[in-house]
Amino acid sequence: MPVSQQRPLTFFGVAFAFLATMLGTTLPTPLYPLYQTQFGFSQLIITVIFAAYAVGVIAALLVTGRWSDQLGRRPILLGGLFAAMISDAVFLQADGLGAMLAGRVLSGLSAGVFTGTATVAVMELAPSYLKRHAALAATAANMGGLGLGPVVAGLCSRYLPDPLWLPYLLHLGLAGLAMLAIWQAPETVTRPERIRLRLQRLSVPTEVRAVFVPAAIAGFAGFSVLGFFTATAPAFMGRIMDVSNLLAIGVVAGLPFFASTVGQLAQERVPLSYRLPLGCVILLLGVVAIGAGIALASLTWFVCGAVVAGIGQGIAFRAGLGEVVAASPLTRRAEVTSSFFVVAYVAISLPVVGIGVTARLIGLQATGEIFAALVALLVLMALVLLRRQRRPVMP
Structure with a gap:
C-alpha cells in the first residue's frame, strides 16, 4: 500500500x-x-x-x-x-x-x-x-x-x-x-552521509532572558503541582483525607493532566498577550484551593484545586513555551527549548523530595500547606515579572 x-x-x-x-x-x-x-x-x-x-x-x-x-x-x-x-x-x-x-x-x-x-x-x-x-x-x-x-x-x-x-x-x-x-x-528523516551524535546544549541567550525567566518560573510552579499529585497525592489523600480507595487516588492523581490538556486547548481562544498571565492567575487559584484542601482535610477542595491548577498549568505552559520559542533566534531554538524542559522536569522532582524531607520534620499536613504557599509565591513572582516586562515605556 x-x-x-x-x-x-x-x-x-x-x-x-x-x-x-x-x-x-x-x-x-x-x-x-x-x-x-x-x-x-x-x-x-x-x-x-x-x-x-x-x-x-x-x-x-x-x-x-x-x-x-x-x-x-x-x-x-x-x-x-x-x-x-x-x-x-x-x-x-x-x-x-x-x-x-x-x-x-x-x-x-x-x-x-x-x-x-x-x-x-x-x-x-x-x-x-x-x-x-x-x-x-x-x-x-x-x-x-x-x-x-x-x-x-x-x-x-x-x-x-x-x-x-x-x-x-x-x-x-x-x-x-x-x-x-x-x-x-x-x-x-533522511540520514546524513556522516552521522554526528551530539549532546543537546543548554543555554538562554541574553536577548531571550526577559521572556524566559517569567515563563520558566510559571512553568516551574505548574510542573511542581503535577509532580506533587503524581508522587504524593496517595499520601495526602490517605493520611489527611482518609481516602484508601486506590481507584479514587488514581483518578485524582490523573485529573491535573487531563485538565492541563483542556487548558492547552482553551488558550487558543485567548488573545496572545493575555495567555501567560491568565494561566498564572488560574494556576494561583488552583494552588490556593489545594492548600485549603490540605488545611481543611477537604477532598472537595483538593479535587477542585487539582482541576483548576491543571487548567492553569496547561495554559501557562503552552503560552510560556510559545513565547520563549518565538523570542529565540532560529539557530538556537533547540537549546533554549531544552533548557525550558529541563527547568520543568527539575520542578517535577526537586519539590517532591523536599516534601518528603520536610514531612519527616514537621508532619505531612503542615508540609503540604507550606508547599502550596511556596508555589503560590512563585506564581505571584511570575505575574510581577510579566507586569514589569509588558509595562509600556514612556517616550
Whole structure:
C-alpha cells in the first residue's frame, strides 16, 4: 500500500505509541501505598523513587535530544519503547529500593525520548487534512497518557488481582502493540552521509532572558503541582483525607493532566498577550484551593484545586513555551527549548523530595500547606515579572 494511503493509520499508530509510553510513566502512582506496606518505605523514600524518573527524563533530553535528526525517528522511538518495556520487567520483579529506582530511571528515559521525538513524528506523519490537528493529537497523547496511567493502575488494583503485577503486564502488552505501530510507520528523516551524535546544549541567550525567566518560573510552579499529585497525592489523600480507595487516588492523581490538556486547548481562544498571565492567575487559584484542601482535610477542595491548577498549568505552559520559542533566534531554538524542559522536569522532582524531607520534620499536613504557599509565591513572582516586562515605556 502506498505511504500516502497508510499515513492516517500510521499517524494514529504513532500517537497511540506516544500515549502508551507516557501512560507507563505514571502507572505506579496509586500503587505507592502498596509498595510502602510491602517494603516498609517511608514517604521520603517514595519521593526519591519518584524523583529518579526526572533524572531519566533529563538525561534522555540532554543525550538523545537531537539524535532523531541524525538516526531517524523510528530507531529512537523503538529505543524509547524498549526502555519502557525493560522498566515494566524491572517493576514486575522488584524486591526493594534498588529495583524500583532502576525501574523509574528507565521509565524516565523512555519519557524523555518520546517527549521530543514523538511530538515531531506525530506532526510529520499527519495527513494533509489532519495537519491542523497534529499538535493537538501530540498534546492529547502526551498529557492524556500521563493522566491515564494512575487511572489504569487504580482500576486494576480495585477490581483485579495482583495489583503490583497486572498493571505492568497490561502495559507490556500496550508497549508491544506500540512497537508494531512504530515498526510499520514510514521514516520521515533522511540520514546524513556522516552521522554526528551530539549532546543537546543548554543555554538562554541574553536577548531571550526577559521572556524566559517569567515563563520558566510559571512553568516551574505548574510542573511542581503535577509532580506533587503524581508522587504524593496517595499520601495526602490517605493520611489527611482518609481516602484508601486506590481507584479514587488514581483518578485524582490523573485529573491535573487531563485538565492541563483542556487548558492547552482553551488558550487558543485567548488573545496572545493575555495567555501567560491568565494561566498564572488560574494556576494561583488552583494552588490556593489545594492548600485549603490540605488545611481543611477537604477532598472537595483538593479535587477542585487539582482541576483548576491543571487548567492553569496547561495554559501557562503552552503560552510560556510559545513565547520563549518565538523570542529565540532560529539557530538556537533547540537549546533554549531544552533548557525550558529541563527547568520543568527539575520542578517535577526537586519539590517532591523536599516534601518528603520536610514531612519527616514537621508532619505531612503542615508540609503540604507550606508547599502550596511556596508555589503560590512563585506564581505571584511570575505575574510581577510579566507586569514589569509588558509595562509600556514612556517616550
